[in-house]
Amino acid sequence: MHVTALAGGTGAAKLLRGLTALPDVDLTVIGNTGDDTEVWGLHVCPDLDSVTYALAGLLDVERGWGRRDETFHCRDAMAALGEATWFSIGDRDAATHLVRTAALRRGEPLSRVTATIARRLGVASRILPMSDDPVRTIVDTPDGPLAFQEYFVREHARAKVRDVRYAGAADARPAPGVVEALVSADVIVLCPSNPMTSIGPILAVPGIVDALRSAPGFVVGVSPIVGDRAVSGPAGELMRARGVPVTVAGVAQLYAPWLAALVIDVRDREASARLRDLGVRAVVTETIMVNAAHERALARVAIEAARSA
């Protein structure tokens, strides 16, 4: 079964691991690059790397980012040299960024070097950036615009958010294989990622929403919101800033025109009717994943929602 997933980083990683653990799932991941950044002259793709490391079994699951069994000697030496180290890069993680940065400087597209890194780390699934063109998620605050990593990592998501926008998105093209992966998928999964800063930038790339609308596959989402807040990260604050209710209905509303079903937590059972009004079928289950069995179970529920459609 061809499954194509739209994914952010940490939140997506667990569900993606669950999907790859299912028999007969052939997975393609379309990853967010809106929070890419340059650190110490290195091109860093936090979401693509979290997905790649997760599927390679290398992700530090405690932190939710970077590689496990990691050291930070280079970062500490950077600090001693007077460089900013609020964005922490581990010694092993740095190798990924070095390989990518050198490839991009040679003129390789991001999609190609992303595939190379995934293959060399032993990832069987395909991982595609949403675009080879630069798209940058900008968080507008009363004190001016912040790049997403500045807002999230440097400022610890404490700034008041006025708006979220995707600089460069209007001119970006889907990376090679992205539209094909959507229109050829049996099931399209929207991972439980931040709708504003993980899924939002992907949908902002012209052609991707069109592909979702016309795709013959079943489109199922997993809600990143449980109750009135995000399971992790700043999704709530950012949804509010855009006037989107911080509820599973708010999530459904964002994806409604082309979303067939949304997997929601048992705690949000009563929202099923509201989702039905939006034309979205609610699939109710336990959505908090704290171990590999949960990851597989939630992935199975998402896939079964499509099978039973």
Add this chain to the structure above:
Amino acid sequence: MHVTALAGGTGAAKLLRGLTALPDVDLTVIGNTGDDTEVWGLHVCPDLDSVTYALAGLLDVERGWGRRDETFHCRDAMAALGEATWFSIGDRDAATHLVRTAALRRGEPLSRVTATIARRLGVASRILPMSDDPVRTIVDTPDGPLAFQEYFVREHARAKVRDVRYAGAADARPAPGVVEALVSADVIVLCPSNPMTSIGPILAVPGIVDALRSAPGFVVGVSPIVGDRAVSGPAGELMRARGVPVTVAGVAQLYAPWLAALVIDVRDREASARLRDLGVRAVVTETIMVNAAHERALARVAIEAARSA
């Protein structure tokens, strides 16, 4: 006393440490950049870094390069990613190359970022690259040309050497401060570095030999050759390839027109007459440095040679 030293890497580092340990020595180092190389997209300056680390007390004195208490997790991750790792960069060392590479890409000259790195690591002496322009030492072998690091590190100096040349030298200008440091020095020291691949590239930069000829300071060298071989490294093979005798007289011959004195090892005492014929005064002492006391003693002998001139 203003002392200006022409320096390679490992061999020079010990004498330079000795010089900085002497009272009233104000040291400027002119470092070789002919063996600079690009590794993993990083601009690496092996000789400048060895000098900087040595004077910062950070050099791994066992290896003779890189930083002490170093780890190599990034390098191992690079290997897992399929990248060449014959040139080994440590995790802390990588920070130096990252800072330098980012500065050069911003358009900063090498001399400025070299000064920045040295200052941030607490080095009191001035460290100048011989030039901000690229000069690359090329070793010609029967199988074609090799960049110096390819010849020395990758091929372990096993290739037969036909010639040594300094690509780019003819168009290079001395870095800001280099000529001034030579003409204003009380003593100019040629460190016991490889005459072909450490001192040779410095002398190949137009204007530097002229400055040495016209400098009013006393020019004293310390021989890197003891008996019929180099104390360390491939100096012997490379001198032979250029038809230079692998003896202290061979060293004196290379620098003779403007060299006042050459510090030679007690084992080469009988070469003193030959040096005198070349117009170079021989200063005989123990030249093998195995501890800090030896480093200081040899540095003192070099400086005293100038004082007694």
